[in-house]
Amino acid sequence: MAQDGRSATEPYRVRVGGTWYWVDPGVPPAGIEPGDTVLIYPVAGEPALALLQSPLGTSEIVFASLEGDGFRLAAADIAALHLAAVDEVQ
Numbered sequence: 192m193a194q195d196g197r198s199a200t201e202p203y204r205v206r207v208g209g210t211w212y213w214v215d216p217g218v219p220p221a222g223i224e225p226g227d228t229v230l231i232y233p234v235a236g237e238p239a240l241a242l243l244q245s246p247l248g249t250s251e252i253v254f255a256s257l258e259g260d261g262f263r264l265a266a267a268d269i270a271a272l273h274l275a276a277v278d279e280v281q
Contacts, residue, residue, distance in 0.1 A: 195232070195238070196214060196216065196230070196232075196238075196273070197232035197238070197270050197271040198271075199214075199216045199273070200216060200217065201216070201217075202214060202215045202216070202217070203216075204278060205230065205240070205275075207240045207257070208257075210277060210278075210281075211277070211278040211281035212228070212230070212240065212275045212276060212277055212278055213275065213276050213277075213278050214230050214273045214274070214275045215273060215274045215275075215276075216271070216273045218273070218274040220247045220248070220272070222274070223243060223247060223272065223274050224243070224246070225243050225244055225245060225246060226242065226243065227242070227243050227274055228240065228241070228242055228243075228274070228275045228276060228277075229241060229242075229243050229254075229272050229273060229274060229275055230272070230273045230275045231254065231264070231269060231271075231272055232269070232270045232271040232272070232273070233264065233268055233269060233270060234267075234268050234269070234270045235268075239256070240257060240275060241254040241255060241256055241257070241262075242254060242255045242256075242257070244261065247266075247272070248266075249266065250265060250266055250267075251263050251264070251265055251266065252264055252265075252266055252269070
């Protein structure tokens with residue numbers, strides 16, 4: 192991901208591996224649910240695309256990488272969380 196979209200206000204595209212994704216920063220947290228694909232912008236470090244595994248609004252959020260490996264992040268360590276979906280046209 193060449194550009195940091197954590198402060199984006201309009202939908203944008205990212206390429207992860209060989210797949211393009213549409214990312215929508217305008218979806219509020221209440222509209223993001225377990226099972227959704229999200230782009231995580233941590234307070235420190237590189238963004239990551241993952242599957243949300245637990246509800247938002249807790250102190251620790253559970254994710255799974257695209258390869259299926261589970262991981263947890265403290266909500267305080269996440270600067271932005273944007274809803275993402277595969278770009279079916281690409």
